[in-house]
Amino acid sequence: MNDIQIIQQKIHEIREQRVILDHDLAELYQVTTGNLNKAVKRNIRRFPSDFMFQLTRDEFDSLKQNLIFQFGSSRWGGTRKLPYAFTEQGVAMLSGILNSSIAIDMNIAIMRAFVAIRRMASSLPPTKTVSDLAQLRQDFEDLKLDIEDILANQNDINEDTRTQLELINQSLAALQTTHRPPRRPIIGFSIPKDNK
Numbered sequence: 001m002n003d004i005q006i007i008q009q010k011i012h013e014i015r016e017q018r019v020i021l022d023h024d025l026a027e028l029y030q031v032t033t034g035n036l037n038k039a040v041k042r043n044i045r046r047f048p049s050d051f052m053f054q055l056t057r058d059e060f061d062s063l064k065q066n067l068i069f070q071f072g073s074s075r076w077g078g079t080r081k082l083p084y085a086f087t088e089q090g091v092a093m094l095s096g097i098l099n100s101s102i103a104i105d106m107n108i109a110i111m112r113a114f115v116a117i118r119r120m121a122s123s124l125p126p127t128k129t130v131s132d133l134a135q136l137r138q139d140f141e142d143l144k145l146d147i148e149d150i151l152a153n154q155n156d157i158n159e160d161t162r163t164q165l166e167l168i169n170q171s172l173a174a175l176q177t178t179h180r181p182p183r184r185p186i187i188g189f190s191i192p193k194d195n196k
């Protein structure tokens with residue numbers, strides 16, 4: 001599955017707008033959510049309410065029910081503040097404040113994902129039957145499960161890599177124990193042991 005398809009799974013419809021949440025953007029840009037939000041707050045004039053908005057408690061609870069968040073918002077884990085949602089224009093504005101090569105490449109992919117979703121939405125016929133909608137929902141759920149499996153596999157280090165890392169660690173430990181530097185001669189005056 002390519003980047004655009006992964007990004008499309010992170011695009012949600014909230015307040016009749018397609019948005020990406022701050023923690024998903026931070027994951028894509030490979031930064032922390034806190035650092036992403038700090039950069040946005042330093043440049044808050046670039047993000048009017050139609051570019052970025054904070055979710056309400058009801059919107060957040062609705063997203064939690066759809067299994068987007070593992071944890072709720074609390075002081076003991078999960079998100080501590082209600083997340084921010086960035087519209088397509090807000091994501092485009094992020095390109096002006098995040099200048100790393102990862103951020104630039106990911107921004108291009110995100111823009112392409114928004115365009116692909118627009119094209120897909122415009123190509124759908126205006127009326128759908130109940131069975132078509134049920135099939136579409138089933139296909140979406142299957143796709144969601146496939147994406148979760150792929151992301152889980154990407155996060156795991158495979159067994160071969162673990163074995164290789166363990167062999168490297170063992171070799172380094174063996175080198176440290178077997179290779180000792182030669183004993184240096186004592187410089188200065190020393191008394192022979194038999195004269196004591």
